[in-house]
Amino acid sequence: MPGVISPPHPRRNVELLLLVLALGIGLGANLLGAIGTEQEITTAYWVQSGVLAAASLALHVVLRLRAPFADPYILPITVTLNGLGLAIIHRLETSNTLANATTQLVWTVVAMAMAGALLWFVRDHRLLRRWPYLFLALSAVLLVLPLLPGIGMTVNGARIWVNLGVGTFQPGEIAKITLAVFFAGYLSANRDLILLAGKKVGPLTFPRMRDLGPLVVAWLVALGVLVFQRDLGSALLFFGLFMAMLYIATSRASWILLGLGLIGLGAVLAFLFMPHVTARFDVWLNAFDRQIYERQFGGSLQVVEGVFGMASGGFMGTGLGAGSPWRVPLNHSDMILATIGEELGFVGLSAVLVLYLLLFTRIMRAALGARDAFGKVLAAGLAFTLAWQLFVVAGGVMLVIPMTGLTTPFLAAGGSSLLANWIIVGLVLRISHSARRPVVVDDMVNASGPGAGHQDPAKLVALEPHRRGAGRRGSARRAAVGGDRA
Structure with missing residues (x-):
C-alpha cells in the first residue's frame, strides 16, 4: 500500500515461549517446595499449576486479539513473579489445608480476568483522560470507605480494610490507580501552564500559588491517610507517586524541592505527634534492643528474625522447604522477601x-x-508506583528504612494488592500496544498539498517528526511506524 511502511510482525511467539517458561518456573518451585517439606505431591499442586496456566494462556489470547503490538515481555515476567509467589505461599502452609494458597490462586484468576476485561473493553487508553475529576472523586470515596462504621476494619493498628461480607478488601490499592489516572489527566492538560507560568529564582522556576493545587492535594491526601488510617506505607506510596508524576510531566527540579520540603515537614510532624509513627522509627533505629525485640505488639521480632533468616540462607539458600521461615511473623505477606532470601539465598533473591x-x-x-x-505520564507513573512499592517493602525487610506494611507486588499474599497490580499491567499493555502499533498515514496526506486544510490533525501529528527526518534525506513524503519494537 503506498505511503505505509509495514512493521515487523508482533513477536507473539516470543511471548508464548517465555510464558511457557514462566509457567514451568512456577510449577518447578511448587514441586520443590513439596519435596523440601517432605509432603506428598497431591493433585492440589497440579490443579494450582493448571489453573494458573489456563488463566495466563487466556490472557495471552486476549492480547493477541485486542493488543497484538503490546510488549511481549511484560506478561511472561509478571506471570513468573505471580507463579513464584503462589509456590512460596503454598510451601509456607503449616497444615494440609491450602487456605492461603487457594485464596491467592482465586485472586490471581480474578485479577487476570480484570486485566483481560480492561484490554478487551478499553480500546484506547486516552478515553480515561476525559474524566480526571471523576477519578479524583472515586479516589476520595475509596480512601474514605475504611473509615466508615460498620464496614471499616482495623488490622494491625491500621484502618485500611473494609469487610465485604464474603471477605476483606483494601480500597487504597485501587485508589493508587485512580489517583494516577487523575494526575496524568490533570498534568497532561495543564503542562504548558505549569511550565510557562511561575517565578524564576536563580536557575529554578517556582510555580504560581494557583498552580500548587495538585501538590497541596497530594500532600493533604498522604497526610490524611497517615493520620486517619494510621498507614505509613500508603502515605509514602501516594506522595511518592504524586511527586514522580509531577517531575515526569514538568521536568522541573523546583517541584521536587517543594515536594521534599513538604515530605520533611510531614515527617517531622508525624514523628512528634503520632505515636504509631514514632514507634515505627523506634523499631527501625533500635531493632536489636532486647526490650523492643520482646515487645508483645509492634516490636522488632519480625524484622530481626527476617534478617537472621536471610543471613542463614547465605549465597545459595537452604533450598525450598528446607529453611525455617515459620520463625518470621507474616512470612507469606509482609516478609515474603525474607523467606525467599532464606530458602533461595542471595542468588535467588537477586534473580x-x-x-x-x-x-x-x-x-x-x-x-x-x-x-x-x-x-x-500515566505509564511512567504506574512504573514508579510498582518500583517505589518494592523499594519501600525491600527497604523495610532489610532495615534500610522503617517497616511500612506494604505488600510485595505479585509475590505476597493479598488479593487487593494482586488485583490492583494486574490492573496496572493491563493498563500498561494497552498503552504499550498504542505506542508500538504502526501509524498508517494516507498516501494523499501532504502538508503542502491542496488538501492540507482538510487533513486529520492526529495523522499530521504522527507524520510530522518523520517528515522532518525525511526532509533531511531528500524525501518529500514518508509514512512512519512509531513506538518501541524491542
Missing part, C-alpha cells in the same frame, strides 16, 4: 529483584514510546 527491574524497564519503554502526553 527476583532482576525480574522486577526488567518489568519496570519494559513499562518505562512503553511510557517513552507513547505518542500522547497522557499515556507517557
